[in-house]
């Protein structure tokens with residue numbers, strides 16, 4: 001038996017094993033977490049938060065969004081190690097030793113048995129479902145590991161499952177570090193946002209305007225939030241605005257950016273808001289409400305982005 005075959009046999013012996021002891025949800029399904037969730041993802045379906053509407057629906061009361069399944073038992077920022085170790089940890093250690101030291105998540109599928117309701121208390125049991133033979137991928141050579149998570153309620157009923165697959169791989173050898181500064185990451189340009197980036201290349205800060213009701217909107221999207229019209233036209237912003245909020249990014253540091261990096265949420269005088277770098281000022285001196293104005297940064301021939309500097313005393 002070759003070393004590779006021996007390793008694969010060892011790895012595949014983990015298939016079917018339970019990953020440590022079952023984990024109990026720290027809190028029962030509750031309205032507060034549901035509210036935070038639906039606000040974060042902007043899901044306005046009333047069955048999640050409106051008692052009266054939920055009571056009149058087929059559910060007869062408040063239910064939790066099914067996609068919150070994992071949230072009820074997600075581990076915290078400082079996870080406590082599983083008592084008595086876990087098969088998953090052992091499997092990972094085995095792969096690390098064999099040189100498959102990097103990891104990337106590849107797929108996640110969830111299935112829901114029923115809607116969860118406030119008061120339900122979940123328990124999670126995880127199993128290693130399979131370990132693939134060695135595969136060659138764009139990231140490097142590695143093994144796909146699939147785990148199956150079973151979510152049960154206080155009565156032991158299976159209420160949902162999640163299949164989660166990762167690739168544990170041997171990182172490809174690093175290429176020589178480029179002498180030139182790498183380019184900024186490319187924005188994802190969609191059919192809806194293309195006009196905005198094209199405008200930016202011409203140093204024009206554009207806002208989408210509904211051709212029917214005249215409402216302005218940003219970020220770009222296909223439909224007017226006010227009147228559901230699909231007709232729109234671009235208008236050019238004056239470039240004057242104020243700082244609605246900001247963050248100063250220290251970590252992680254990417255070589256294409258300068259740090260500390262102040263990123264603002266800018267209220268344009270037209271009434272829309274956008275995210276852009278704040279420059280020309282020490283981050284400590286930035287203030288909420290501060291008047292700022294647009295300037296353009298040509299990061300490379302294909303990428304121009306708006307950024308904002310403070311309006312100097314005396315007016316610029």
Ligand SMILES: [Zn+2]
Pocket residue numbers: 210211212213214215224225226227228229
């Ligand atoms: Zn409209």
